[in-house]
Amino acid sequence: MKLDKVQLTHFRNISSATLLPSRSLTVITGKNGSGKSSLLEAIFYLGFGRSFRTAKHRSVIQHEQPAFSIFAQGTNDNEATFKVGMERRNTDQFTCSIDGEHSHRLADLVSLIPVQLFTPQSTDLVIGSPAERRKFMDWGLFHVEQSFHGLHAAYTKLLKQRNALLKQNATLKEPQHNYWQEQLVVVGEKLDLQRQRYMEALKPVFNAISSEFLPEFSVEISYYKGWEKEASLAEALDKKYEYDFRVGHTSSGPHKADVRFKVNGINAQEILSRGQLRMAVAALQLAQTALFSKQTNRKSIFLLDDVGAELDIDKRERFIDGLLAMDTQIFVTAIESQQLEFVDKYNDKKMFHVEHGHVTEE
Numbered sequence: 001m002k003l004d005k006v007q008l009t010h011f012r013n014i015s016s017a018t019l020l021p022s023r024s025l026t027v028i029t030g031k032n033g034s035g036k037s038s039l040l041e042a043i044f045y046l047g048f049g050r051s052f053r054t055a056k057h058r059s060v061i062q063h064e065q066p067a068f069s070i071f072a073q074g075t076n077d078n079e080a081t082f083k084v085g086m087e088r089r090n091t092d093q094f095t096c097s098i099d100g101e102h103s104h105r106l107a108d109l110v111s112l113i114p115v116q117l118f119t120p121q122s123t124d125l126v127i128g129s130p131a132e133r134r135k136f137m138d139w140g141l142f143h144v145e146q147s148f149h150g151l152h153a154a155y156t157k158l159l160k161q162r163n164a165l166l167k168q169n170a171t172l173k174e175p176q177h178n179y180w181q182e183q184l185v186v187v188g189e190k191l192d193l194q195r196q197r198y199m200e201a202l203k204p205v206f207n208a209i210s211s212e213f214l215p216e217f218s219v220e221i222s223y224y225k226g227w228e229k230e231a232s233l234a235e236a237l238d239k240k241y242e243y244d245f246r247v248g249h250t251s252s253g254p255h256k257a258d259v260r261f262k263v264n265g266i267n268a269q270e271i272l273s274r275g276q277l278r279m280a281v282a283a284l285q286l287a288q289t290a291l292f293s294k295q296t297n298r299k300s301i302f303l304l305d306d307v308g309a310e311l312d313i314d315k316r317e318r319f320i321d322g323l324l325a326m327d328t329q330i331f332v333t334a335i336e337s338q339q340l341e342f343v344d345k346y347n348d349k350k351m352f353h354v355e356h357g358h359v360t361e362e
């Protein structure tokens with residue numbers, strides 16, 4: 001899919017802006033604090049329903065305003081045009097509309113617009129908590145497996161139920177609790193199977209790309225399902241039952257899943273420099289884009305924030321070349337256009353400049 005128009009109102013320091021991006025490469029430059037990341041943040045909102053900088057929607061609403069809104073128009077992968085809009089109020093009320101139909105279901109909106117992001121914090125994907133890597137895997141699954149969203153929501157609910165019972169010191173072996181435990185196992189195993197399949201498909205794509213990005217290392221990714229490899233989820237829960245009962249929460253299951261990065265058998269973060277870690281992340285994201293495109297026949301949108309600070313010139317170019325080769329619509333921010341001299345070679349691009357929240361096309 002491609003975005004042809006993005007309009008923001010009362011979003012951070014941007015009172016009102018309209019961006020008519022390129023379907024290929026859009027470059028946004030501006031000084032620190034000018035508002036260029038806010039433009040990416042707005043597009044990210046369309047793809048995730050949240051910010052990549054804060055969990056508080058209110059912080060994103062322009063000071064002294066009651067709400068922000070984002071409107072976008074584009075073409076989906078069947079060449080049909082669409083219009084979407086969303087609004088977040090300072091009362092925490094959320095509304096969105098898709099082709100004029102109002103909805104309060106975020107999943108309806110975000111399933112339409114597949115967005116990925118690379119920022120100065122992207123190394124968290126390797127060195128941050130497992131939750132970051134689960135989000136990464138689940139992005140792929142959300143856009144590929146129709147049942148994933150429902151399964152994930154059901155698992156989260158059942159897990160909450162089990163944890164609440166553990167906190168109340170209820171013995172889960174009692175027959176009235178069996179149903180919840182059994183459901184948790186059924187849903188949890190299905191979730192795990194989807195993640196396993198996804199990671200198996202991602203591995204070879206990642207291997208090929210990482211050998212190009214980090215030719216001096218052999219980086220391997222592996223999937224950890226959240227409990228012992230050989231055991232079923234029922235067995236794992238059973239084995240940890242006494243412990244879970246003592247601590248009052250469930251210590252194994254798909255909510256503990258992870259993706260592990262190893263270089264020559266050693267944890268990647270112990271070997272790779274920060275720059276190399278960024279390249280590993282870039283390779284992983286390129287692999288995800290390629291797999292998304294292959295599995296769904298759709299195109300994603302890629303946001304690259306502060307690209308100059310992130311990758312050296314050669315890798316920057318390779319990253320963008322790789323994304324464009326997959327017909328990804330890219331939005332790049334940089335403080336100065338000198339950091340992006342290589343973009344001269346791309347014909348199909350648009351350049352914008354942001355100053356104090358005002359966006360102008362160059």
Ligand SMILES: Nc1ncnc2c1ncn2[C@@H]1O[C@H](COP(=O)(O)OP(=O)(O)OP(=O)(O)O)[C@@H](O)[C@H]1O
Pocket residue numbers: 011012013014030031032033034035036037038039058059060061062063335
């Ligand atoms: N809710 C808000 N209302 C008004 N202004 C805000 C709000 N939140 C943040 N700002 C301001 O909006 C600007 C947002 O800038 P943004 O982070 O998009 O800048 P940037 O151009 O990406 O800068 P940098 O290069 O430093 O990352 C900042 O000047 C910030 O102080």
